[in-house]
Amino acid sequence: MPSRIPRVTKTVAIVLKSRRLGDADRIITLLTPFRGKIDVIAKGLLRPRSKMAGHLEPLTMTEVLLAHGRTMDLVTQAQSVETFAVLHNDLQHLSTAMYLLELTDRLTVEHADATEIYEILERSLRALAREDGIQLVTRRFELDLLTVTGFRPELDRCLETGEPVAADEAFWTHRGGGVISSDALANYPEARKIDSHVLRVLRAYQSLSYEEASRIRIDPDLAGRLEQVMHEFVRTQAERDLKSAEFVEESRRVSLGVDAESDA
Amino acid sequence: MANTPINRLIEAFHRLPGIGPKSAQRFAYYVLRAPEEEARDLADALIEVKRSVVLCQRCQNLTDKNPCWICLDESRNRTIICVVEEPLDVQAIERSGGFNGLYHVLHGVISPSDGVGPEELKISELLIRIRDIDKEIIEIIVATNPNLEGEATSMYLAKLLQPLDLSVTRLARGLPAGADLEYADDVTLGRALEYRQKV
Ligand SMILES: [Zn+2]
Numbered sequence: 001m002p003s004r005i006p007r008v009t010k011t012v013a014i015v016l017k018s019r020r021l022g023d024a025d026r027i028i029t030l031l032t033p034f035r036g037k038i039d040v041i042a043k044g045l046l047r048p049r050s051k052m053a054g055h056l057e058p059l060t061m062t063e064v065l066l067a068h069g070r071t072m073d074l075v076t077q078a079q080s081v082e083t084f085a086v087l088h089n090d091l092q093h094l095s096t097a098m099y100l101l102e103l104t105d106r107l108t109v110e111h112a113d114a115t116e117i118y119e120i121l122e123r124s125l126r127a128l129a130r131e132d133g134i135q136l137v138t139r140r141f142e143l144d145l146l147t148v149t150g151f152r153p154e155l156d157r158c159l160e161t162g163e164p165v166a167a168d169e170a171f172w173t174h175r176g177g178g179v180i181s182s183d184a185l186a187n188y189p190e191a192r193k194i195d196s197h198v199l200r201v202l203r204a205y206q207s208l209s210y211e212e213a214s215r216i217r218i219d220p221d222l223a224g225r226l227e228q229v230m231h232e233f234v235r236t237q238a239e240r241d242l243k244s245a246e247f248v249e250e251s252r253r254v255s256l257g258v259d260a261e262s263d264a
Numbered sequence: 265m266a267n268t269p270i271n272r273l274i275e276a277f278h279r280l281p282g283i284g285p286k287s288a289q290r291f292a293y294y295v296l297r298a299p300e301e302e303a304r305d306l307a308d309a310l311i312e313v314k315r316s317v318v319l320c321q322r323c324q325n326l327t328d329k330n331p332c333w334i335c336l337d338e339s340r341n342r343t344i345i346c347v348v349e350e351p352l353d354v355q356a357i358e359r360s361g362g363f364n365g366l367y368h369v370l371h372g373v374i375s376p377s378d379g380v381g382p383e384e385l386k387i388s389e390l391l392i393r394i395r396d397i398d399k400e401i402i403e404i405i406v407a408t409n410p411n412l413e414g415e416a417t418s419m420y421l422a423k424l425l426q427p428l429d430l431s432v433t434r435l436a437r438g439l440p441a442g443a444d445l446e447y448a449d450d451v452t453l454g455r456a457l458e459y460r461q462k463v
Contacts, residue, residue, distance in 0.1 A: 017377040054449025091419040244376035254423040
């Protein structure tokens with residue numbers, strides 16, 4: 001039988017999560033641009049002398065060498081490219097980053113091209129690390145990710161009639177996936193009035209360039225309301241609770257209690 | 265697999281951490297061949313541990329005496345609590361001999377991807393304890409693991425405890441003993457430099 005040389009691929013990846021496998025190994029979930037989301041095995045990662053451990057932590061952008069395995073690929077080398085170190089210095093930034101990772105994980109399927117999603121995640125993590133506003137980065141991330149995964153919320157036109165809806169007359173349905181006018185209420189019994197400030201900001205985030213959107217001032221109160229609407233929307237689309245969304249809210253609560261600072 | 269007694273036993277062993285299907289089969293056939301007395305000893309030990317080992321009402325560590333011997337030990341420094349993720353961490357720190365204060369076991373770490381948030385951990389027990397039971401506490405050492413989840417947990421605790429006017433510290437981060445600089449990641453190396461010490 002001819003000896004088969006194991007196929008080896010090199011790729012850049014963002015580590016989404018990792019879980020234990022046996023005593024020293026881990027299964028790492030990577031988001032790669034061309035192979036999409038993949039689970040790979042990293043051996044000996046929990047041993048103190050592991051050469052790869054710090055390079056495969058969630059929230060690390062890393063260059064990995066993968067040996068083709070029967071069920072899962074094996075990481076043979078890992079070298080971090082970007083560790084987003086500043087995100088590790090602040091609770092609100094860190095919890096936000098965890099949310100971006102979890103949402104990416106929930107809204108992507110394995111082994112499907114994820115070039116755009118990878119770009120969105122990388123761009124958002126870099127923006128967060130640059131200390132762009134948390135609301136701007138997170139909401140833009142959600143809107144972009146929802147768009148490429150086919151869950152783009154309709155913010156401007158009534159889902160039913162297709163007519164433009166004024167911000168202060170709009171109703172909002174998570175299940176329907178956007179705004180409706182009062183004429184369509186009969187078909188969307190769960191819809192309720194949406195805060196017109198929140199809708200105006202979301203519309204601006206969806207339509208303006210990033211630079212233009214970054215000029216919008218968000219006070220902590222509005223930030224909380226924006227977050228609430230988008231978290232609920234995302235939960236509905238992901239069809240599950242997102243623990244990291246709760247942690248973002250809880251981190252905001254304990255941080256505001258302490259330093260009462262605006263994050264916008 | 266048919267729901268026979270032997271298969272049920274194999275499955276039970278297979279559920280143990282780190283036990284694969286082959287090992288589970290070996291254990292099961294070992295028990296099958298062993299004298300009945302040995303099987304009974306194993307079964308008794310399993311039941312006994314579930315019946316007698318409880319969580320200490322103060323520190324949440326595993327114990328067969330409540331409060332546990334560490335919490336009751338008057339010779340320990342009762343002004344300082346070391347917060348750890350798991351009971352095994354208490355054993356590791358005790359073995360190091362470097363700490364003589366009290367402990368608090370969280371029973372996990374904030375890990376959204378595993379569905380664990382602050383409310384799933386023994387955090388409210390810690391707050392109640394500091395407020396109502398161990399009132400002499402002046403310092404909390406957060407000894408969670410130096411990974412993403414451990415850091416999120418320690419930063420969360422620091423913010424949560426800030427209004428209580430305690431000193432909240434965390435374990436120094438840096439290179440593990442036996443590590444190679446060449447292979448260290450940027451975060452670890454950066455921290456090791458930041459927290460450098462005089463020699
Ligand atoms: Zn105790």
